[in-house]
Amino acid sequence: MTEIVPFRALPLQADAVSYAYGPDSRRGDDVRAGTIRTFEIVDSVAYPGTVRKIWVHAPHGHDAAAPAAVMVFNDGWWYLDPAGDVRAGIVLDNLAHRAEIPSLVSVFVDPGVFPDATNPKNRNAEYDEADARYAGFLLDEVLPRVAETHALRPEPDRRGICGGSSGGNGALTAAWQRPDGIRRVISFNGSFAQMPSGNPYPALLRSGEGRPLRVFLHAAHRDLGWNDRDHNWFAENLETAAALTRAGTDVRLVVGDGGHHPNHGGVILPDALRWLWRDER
DSSP: OOOOOOOOOOOGGGGGGGOOOOOOSSSSTTOOOOOEEEEEEEEEEETTTTEEEEEEEEEETOTTTSSEEEEEEEEEHHHHTTTSSOOHHHHHHHHHHTSOOOOOEEEEEOBOOOTSSSSSSSSHHHHSSSSSHHHHIIIIHHHHHHHTTBOOOOOGGGEEEEETHHHHHHHHHHHHOTTTTTEEEEEEEEEEGGSTTTTOOOHHTTTTTOOOOOOEEHHHHHHOTTTTSSSHHHHHHHHHHHHHHTTTHHOOOOOSSSSOOOOHHHHHHHHHHHHHTTTTO
């Protein structure tokens, strides 16, 4: 089947592009809002001393006793905020209402903060490290708390994770490190270039390492350092996508204009979710 895409001239100033949101990012007239409950983690084992808030979203009519697939969103409220750049709760409600994705339990996890510290944010320590600590935190500390009120599917193929910027590379790292617990990934404008020891994925994949993952990657043509030899966010995303493809991973890459901004990721979130969960309705 061939889809005809309407003609659109390329913008001359790609760093000034802003994408218009589609209907899936606005609540449908016949779509009722899902339920949201919140809790805090103040006694983390993985990240001692941090506190954070977590929101658990389920679409309207979801049966909490029926085991459900899970979608984790890094940067918590920033992704859930109905007036924000991503509006994930609205998107999830719309897609679930039309059965275009499964009835997901979605978990929005804020980065940890140290309440009394001069520099309280723990975000980069959680998302940019190429280790299993953040994945273990989600699987061992967050999801068991969610499962107290919502039955969850245990299979790793029924668990996904989404994030942008450092949250994007953090999403891939969580699935790469713990494919026994998470196997579906959405990464918008991933900050692979700022991982402390460099982006490990192209070399790992070239060496023959692989994971049974499904990965949706987004890159922005004018992302940070886009025209530089080193610390080039755009190039690192392209190289990661190419390495995943050559390794036989189920991957889709979408490239937009503009810079390091969440707008385009928010606009394409509905299609990213449809693609990620295309075999689960």
